[in-house]
Amino acid sequence: MIQQEGPGWRLARDLSRNGFPFLIGGEFWAVELTETEVTGLHALLVELVHQHSLIRDQLMEEESITLELEQQEWWGCLDGTRDHWGLQVVLQGNGMQRRRGLEGAWPAPAAQAFLAALRTVLD
Numbered sequence: 001m002i003q004q005e006g007p008g009w010r011l012a013r014d015l016s017r018n019g020f021p022f023l024i025g026g027e028f029w030a031v032e033l034t035e036t037e038v039t040g041l042h043a044l045l046v047e048l049v050h051q052h053s054l055i056r057d058q059l060m061e062e063e064s065i066t067l068e069l070e071q072q073e074w075w076g077c078l079d080g081t082r083d084h085w086g087l088q089v090v091l092q093g094n095g096m097q098r099r100r101g102l103e104g105a106w107p108a109p110a111a112q113a114f115l116a117a118l119r120t121v122l123d
Contacts, residue, residue: 004117008110011117024118026110031102037073037091042122044071045087045115048078056082073099084108087115 003012010030012023020032024041033041051067059065059082067078077088086107093101106114 002121004121006110006113006117009106009114009117011114011121013121024104024114026104026106029104031104033091038118039122040072040074041089041091042118044069044074044076044089045118047071048076048087049115052078052085078111080108085111087111 001012001014001016004010005025008027010023010025013021014023015021017032020034022033022035022038023030024033024038025031048067048069051069052065055065061082064079064081069076073092073094075090075092078085079088080086086105088105089103091100091102093099
């Protein structure tokens, strides 16, 4: 079992738990995810941060930016400045397949710490 947490975020992976081996959370929320769901979340967040890095140097220090991206069943938003940003995510439930949905967010600097931990666990 891997468990990491910090101010405003937490992440756990327990491969002995069938079905939902990952737990992600923010300051006042947490949810268990399947391996497919967390892999999709990871891909979404990495792409949002990549898009931010492409325009980061064009932003003035106090200038803010909002980037939104939709991939597979996930929607994500990176919102902040060139150095400090938060993340919002939505797992879009599908009513026909009775899939669940969720909404969560990590403010800065919890967003950066959570993503670093997620990369460590999945890479």
